[in-house]
Amino acid sequence: MYSSITCKIGTSSMNQPITAHLCYLLTAACFLLICEGANIKIINGHDVIPHSRPYIALIETLKENKKSVCAGSLIKPDWVLTAAHCKLIANITTVTLGAHSMTQNEFEKQKMQVIRLFPYGTYNRTVKQNDIQLLQLSKKATLGDAVNTIPLPETFEDIPEGTVCRITGWGTTESGNHSDTLKEAHVAILKKKKCIRDWRHKYLITADMICTNVGSDRQDTCKGDSGSPLVCDDVFRGVNSFGYVPCGTPETSNVFTQLTQKYVLWINNIINNEIDSWGKEI
Template identity: 25%
Template sequence: MSAFLLTINIVGLDGGRSLPAAGHLKVLRLDTLCILGPPTSPSRQPDVSENLTMTVTLPTVLLWVVMVTDCGIAPLNNGETRIVGGEDAPAGSWPWQASLHIGSTLCGGSLISNQWVLSAAQCFPSDSDVTVYLGRNVQQGENSNEVSRSVSRVIKHLEYDDKTKENDVALLELDSPVKFTDYIRPVCLAAERSFFVDGLSCWISGWGDVQTDGVVLPPPQQLQQVSVPIVSNIQCNAAYGSITPSMICAGPSITGKGFCQKDFGGPLVTLNGSRWVQAGVASFATGCGYPKFPGVFTRVSRYQSWISEHVGENQLGFITVFSSSSQASPISILSVVLSVLVSLRPSSL
């Protein structure tokens, strides 16, 4: 089996001596591996015989090591783009967005492979029939790029707690695979050890209500999108008192930006390089876009093993993402990088 050596040189802002952090990474799918630097760096496809060296200047987005299928690519989204306080999303902006119809209930979801959708466990309190729409832009009117699928099985996390919303995650297996188009594509998933810094820009999308008192989207009920920053679990817990490490929060401290009823199960994504990575699954919030109450999401990276166990990791695009801010300590960031490299090193090459 082929392998290569990845060497990371962490360089301080003072231009001082590089700190080498060498690790070995066993590559199973070299044809789909990308090494991405800071967001301004283009992705590149390494030759299988290369020994790769990356130099990273702190602070920045540190590193992506991507072993994926063709996930997280939105050809029709230029990256500049009414969930509460949001705006209309042009068709194809979020090609993994799924509209889940469970009886009379509407939830969101995300396509993670050609036959699996990720959503929230709370959306499936019973064994009701589920229809999944992909490539959909409006709930009322024609969707020329849409396909629909029935669901052959729903897998809810066995330890889901409906009261606390702990482990609010579910997988839906479609009754037949879908063909990828510019309007229907899978999202990448945040892998274990991913780190999302407070203030990191993310996006949420859905067809949910536009006000807390049940005001629905006006016709034609076009998919809505809104940009929200990550909020630290410490700050989020100050608002709710029940935030766990399996949750991640996002939302500004101003009114009018957040998710609402019927958005549950939808994706929280962030753009790294040229790929979109799902960091969270919409779970709960106090009100809809209330100030000082961020939206709470199931933290996807905590469920890599659970998702892979049911779907099969070869079908998925897990990405380990590290993000930092100008306030981050280079030593603390370096320790994270080193710990991940250790975790990636196989027992033998």
């Protein structure tokens, strides 16, 4: 996790540490300006090294001149895993792989259409359960350094409280403009009992969910990061589902659909054409 923030002072190119008081003020300003928007980038994160997260998928849907953005993870050359609450449309939604900048013409980018959607059959938007969705792409990606798959977990033990994990994604700023580059921050796994207490008046936290604590510098995901991966000790553990509004609120938690054995079996069966999205054998 990040213990300090640095900035450039005046016209000097030398990075200077911000005092604790100024850091607090800047963090508060970030909270007030960024978190109130509808689709927000990773809160208090940093740019990743370009193309260092080759499994990240930028998911965009343009409908009636309105663009929505989600993120996802490439798990097979022609399959992306994301959240079911992302409102996507087959043959209209596009996936861009190998992107660092959302707008620049990068050589590494591969863009394709989503041809089939497989939301988990018992996904419930009202109670936020089973918030997971598979996307089949129009063609297989060419794999390499900038575009590659992330393996699904092979073990399903509980992740210990305090384990530091990565959250990554795109979104829009408070002005309504897209964050042009891929952002990432570090957060820690929150004890399930604490997460259940946090959400007891709104949602039921189930065994198929995993929670993270908003970081000490208010590191958090927000709506523009829907479907983005939670990676702990380099293992893909969850899909970003929902969190507290305003984003980055201290002492709150963010909730992911945990990649339990149930979901991994469902994913493999869909890809292998053994069941449909409802779990019915084909």
